[in-house]
Amino acid sequence: MSDKMKNLGVRTLSGIVLGAVVLGAVIWSVWSFGALLALLLVAGMAEFYGLAEKRGGAPQRVIGTVTGLALFALNFYFAWCIAFGRGYVVLGDSPWLEWGLAFVLLLLPVTLVCELFRGRENPAADIGVTLLGVVYVALPFSLMCYIPVLAGEGWCPRPVLFYIFIVWANDVFAYLVGMTCGRHRLCERLSPKKSWEGFFGGLAGAVALGLAAAHVSGGGYAAWVGLALVAASTAVLGDLAESMFKRAADVKDSGRLIPGHGGVLDRFDAMLLSAPFVLVYMLIVM
Template sequence: MTGTGPKPGRFGDLGIRAVSGVVLGALCLFCVMIGGIPAMLLAAVLLVLLFWEYHRIITGNPRFATLPLLVLSAGGVLGIAAAGLGAAALGFVFLMIAALVAGLLSPRHFLELAGGALYIGVAIGGLLVILETETRGVDVLIWIVVIIIASDVGAYFTGRSVGGRKLCPRISPGKTCSGAIGGLACACGLSMVIAAVLGWPILVAAGAGLLVAMASQAGDLAESWLKRRAGVKDSGVLLPGHGGFLDRLDGILGGTWAFLILDALGVAAALY
């Protein structure tokens, strides 16, 4: 008989996930509250790490110093800095040029690298634009992140406690329908609580929070699909209990895109 050891419980990885999540969250919150250069540096570092992991998933190349990655990172940092200084349009132009160059230098993966670069870069740059330009930028940014975290945490606990039918077994076998519903309910409820505290319209906040949470779950599933196609479990190993930064921030990227679209349509302005 071969001994495989005791199986971990439903929440066996909760401790390490919580510690690494709190440390990352505290660092990000510190930079956001200070704003300015610390926030721009944080955004630039996150962009480089996220695209490094994305590049690894798409190409199977684990090296950091690949030419397309360095080109994209340099362009992304310039774009982030420009956005942080208020020239958001110029910043996004830099990101688009960097994405195009990165794709051209890896023609086999052109669409995936260029599209992923824009997806990641616009989301990270958009968070900085929100922080720098909105009248209550810090409040809005924290609301976005808290709603997405609530969706993730709610899905984790509900899914592991209730179980039931799998949401997308071919893409992410661990995700359940009960978890998805629980996560959306947590995000919507917490959004209403935050709105009541900040004086925002509660129903608008509930609807916006629901849409942001749905987009965050879609972003999570999209990353799971990419990893499954590439045959890798995690995007990286830099965050104990979570895998890589892309594993932890995939929902943030999707949720931020949803908010940016709502903001462009003038819906988000009703929040504050």
């Protein structure tokens, strides 16, 4: 068996396992969904800080990761309250909420304080990349906690599943159309293989999944088509953003966690940028 076929087999098998783990965690319970997001957050932040270090940066890995996890825990708690009857949360209702908010707020100046004792030549850049890891990786995964609770039906995994399927459909159709008839480069500087033909093919695939989601869920077709367009178009920007960081670090993959696929950022880069836009769209339209 050739190396190419062997790599394809590894990639296919690991992709099936990854898909089963992700979908199983989403469907099983709110706790498995939260655990999945937390694990992806930690791994993704480690990969992002690794890319920064390849360019000579020195992010505060521990402070950044702890800040990201604290931010995630707060948002998971808010989403849990919405899903299971609290409706909304008021400061003073829970000492855990107050302590959590205080912890997150204090971690930001702590980053600056820690930099005082590191003696680095470019402290502003190191602080900046530390906080960017929180914004780029931890914030999107934290915001995804709200997608299953926005329908007002308690904990409902269907919107997350449809969102994931829409992003996957966009990726698959963009690849197939781009490989078949891609001629005009979308952003050759960052991703030489992406084409405008593939971009619009991906949009078509995402819209098809959006229509299927509307049919299955009984929701409005126009609203789901709009969500598919928002998710797919911003997902492409997420791919390009990660390509920008990898090119700067001169690496092919962000990590090696997923055999044949690379790291967490390689597999979930689209969602990192699209999740905030999808959440805002759902809040306004759906």
